Amino acid sequence: xxxxxxxxxxxTGGMGGIGLATAALFMNEGAKxxxxxxxxxxxxxxxxxxxxxxxxFCHADVSKKEDTIKFLNHTLEAFxxxxxxxxxxxxxxxxxxxxxxxxxxxxxVIAVNLKGVWLGCQYIxxxxxxxxxxIITSSVAGLKGFPGLGAYVAxxxxxxxxxxxxxxxxxxxxxxxxxxxxxxVDNEMMRRIETDMSPDSPTEVMKGFEAAVPLGRYATSKEVxxxxxxxxxxxxxYITGCTHLVDGGMLNV
Ligand code: NAD
Numbered sequence: 001x002x003x004x005x006x007x008x009x010x011x012t013g014g015m016g017g018i019g020l021a022t023a024a025l026f027m028n029e030g031a032k033x034x035x036x037x038x039x040x041x042x043x044x045x046x047x048x049x050x051x052x053x054x055x056x057f058c059h060a061d062v063s064k065k066e067d068t069i070k071f072l073n074h075t076l077e078a079f080x081x082x083x084x085x086x087x088x089x090x091x092x093x094x095x096x097x098x099x100x101x102x103x104x105x106x107x108x109v110i111a112v113n114l115k116g117v118w119l120g121c122q123y124i125x126x127x128x129x130x131x132x133x134x135i136i137t138s139s140v141a142g143l144k145g146f147p148g149l150g151a152y153v154a155x156x157x158x159x160x161x162x163x164x165x166x167x168x169x170x171x172x173x174x175x176x177x178x179x180x181x182x183x184x185v186d187n188e189m190m191r192r193i194e195t196d197m198s199p200d201s202p203t204e205v206m207k208g209f210e211a212a213v214p215l216g217r218y219a220t221s222k223e224v225x226x227x228x229x230x231x232x233x234x235x236x237x238y239i240t241g242c243t244h245l246v247d248g249g250m251l252n253v
Pocket of ligand 1: 061
């Protein structure tokens with residue numbers, strides 16, 4: 001308890017599996033949290049279910065500059081400052097080879113996963129408190145190529161570049177910037193990917209992914225949140241510009 005006492009955090013993709021699990025961990029450690037998401041219905045549902053003085057919701061699309069400024073101002077009005085920025089919103093696109101990949105979907109994946117993180121770094125970081133922490137959700141697909149996930153892989157590599165530049169540009173303000181790299185996580189995104197890859201036998205796809213993980217299973221959203229909590233807290237105050245795997249050994253073991 002108290003690892004994030006008096007800290008204010010923004011979490012984008014806040015209605016998703018990782019966003020919600022991380023919010024619960026942050027609040028349990030004393031943080032005030034703004035959950036940002038483009039899914040209005042999910043926000044309305046959570047607003048009704050999760051009433052807490054330490055929690056605020058903002059409907060915004062991270063790929064739009066005006067929406068980024070909206071959640072920046074929303075946070076400053078609700079809680080007065082920003083210490084932690086978890087740039088976590090993301091979409092998976094479709095599972096198709098580069099040759100067959102639809103241009104429209106490519107543009108959508110770039111807009112959310114890449115431009116969304118860029119705009120967040122451009123508008124949120126300058127308003128953050130000295131000593132703050134930025135955590136960007138990449139993926140194992142940000143460090144390795146996976147066939148059929150070209151647009152997703154491209155964006156998740158690209159945010160590593162943004163992270164390294166933002167870490168360099170903000171070190172003098174003691175603001176740290178890191179990426180996290182989950183393997184498959186047991187939540188809705190993987191259910192969609194499994195079904196997209198094999199509509200008739202998604203559980204076979206899941207078994208295939210599990211076989212590629214030395215620890216033999218998907219991560220839980222909470223386990224990803226626990227890495228994020230460490231990077232958000234002062235326990236990681238000497239760590240910046242780094243990639244952090246949460247993958248059950250998938251890439252290195
Ligand atoms: P999720 O689909 O449950 O959550 C993603 C959330 O982002 C959703 O609530 C969605 O509404 C929101 N979102 C989508 N587009 C948005 C936009 N333009 N603006 C604001 N919000 C938007 O999946 P998740 O696993 O919680 O995903 C969180 C992050 O983790 C993503 O960046 C994803 O790429 C990454 N990731 C997920 C996995 C996995 O297996 N689930 C693995 C590695 C990395």
